[in-house]
Amino acid sequence: MLNFDDDYAAPAAHPMPPAAPSLPQPAWTSPAIAKGWSGEISTPAATAKPAEDIAHRRVRVEDKLIINARADVNQLVPFKYKWAWEKYIAACANHWMPQEVNMNRDIATWKDPNGLSDDERHIIKRNLGFFVTADSLAANNIVLGTYRQITAPECRQYLLRQAFEEAIHTHAYQYIVESLGLDEGEIFNAYHEVSSIKAKDEFLLPYIDVLSNPTFKTGTPETDQAFLKSLIAFACIMEGLFFYVGFVQIL
Structure with a gap:
């Protein structure tokens, strides 16, 4: 059944850390992980985010709607439906x-x-x-x-x-x-x-x-x-x- 609940108000965006100078990060790349030209995965200490910030980005059940939700559609769980x-x-x-x-x-x-x-x-x-x-x-x-x-x-x-x-x-x-x-x-x-x-x-x-x-x-x-x-x-x-x-x- 369609759920026409009120729109979910998206949380305030957090500033993104600067990309590693050797390789600009595309918009879809995780800010905490940058992949160099060598193929190696590096996790610079400077890009680590506080635990509370990471938790704040996680999808909550109440964020989810069948249509018109603003939560990340790529995170399958937690289930609401x-x-x-x-x-x-x-x-x-x-x-x-x-x-x-x-x-x-x-x-x-x-x-x-x-x-x-x-x-x-x-x-x-x-x-x-x-x-x-x-x-x-x-x-x-x-x-x-x-x-x-x-x-x-x-x-x-x-x-x-x-x-x-x-x-x-x-x-x-x-x-x-x-x-x-x-x-x-x-x-x-x-x-x-x-x-x-x-x-x-x-x-x-x-x-x-x-x-x-x-x-x-x-x-x-x-x-x-x-x-x-x-x-x-x-x-x-x-x-x-x-x-x-x-x-x-x-x-």
Whole structure:
């Protein structure tokens, strides 16, 4: 669930120690560690920071928000949204690969002239035509859009696992098309050539584009609402309606 708590007020910045003169430090380099050209790691005594300063920089649970947080998104712990981490662990335990599924019976049924009716074959090909690109769109929405706006690292971790699941789904559809000996050009271009599939994808694309725009950032009522609309479009309409209708037709 989205958490639209008040913005976290960032602590006052502490002055950075001067960089070693032999090698200017980039912004992302730890102020306490400088790497020389020789590859050796040195820790100059002059750059050591008091223990209280280091503790002050550590992320606290109360600093974390699903969106609009100012805490470091690279520090996974301490957990605030433990449900997200638990879902990540569960998703990893549910790992599978398409080639683990034996397609021999499906291949025999498809090749049998009496195995399926023409209408059943048409439904299967139409749904595959939608699925082969739809999961790519779902992955794009996650990695190019949603992930950028989420500021809780444990939630980001689950999104990365979800994106991999979308890749597995796309792989699975390719595996089915190849196993059944279907026309790859026909199936993979259906989103261009079949008007109903094209219409679904064209409905979804703006919800990817708005989040993947480099200038888009949550933090105002308008942008927070746009972010929520994108989540609804993919989680409810695409996953909950478009996908499940296709699954029911095939099953």
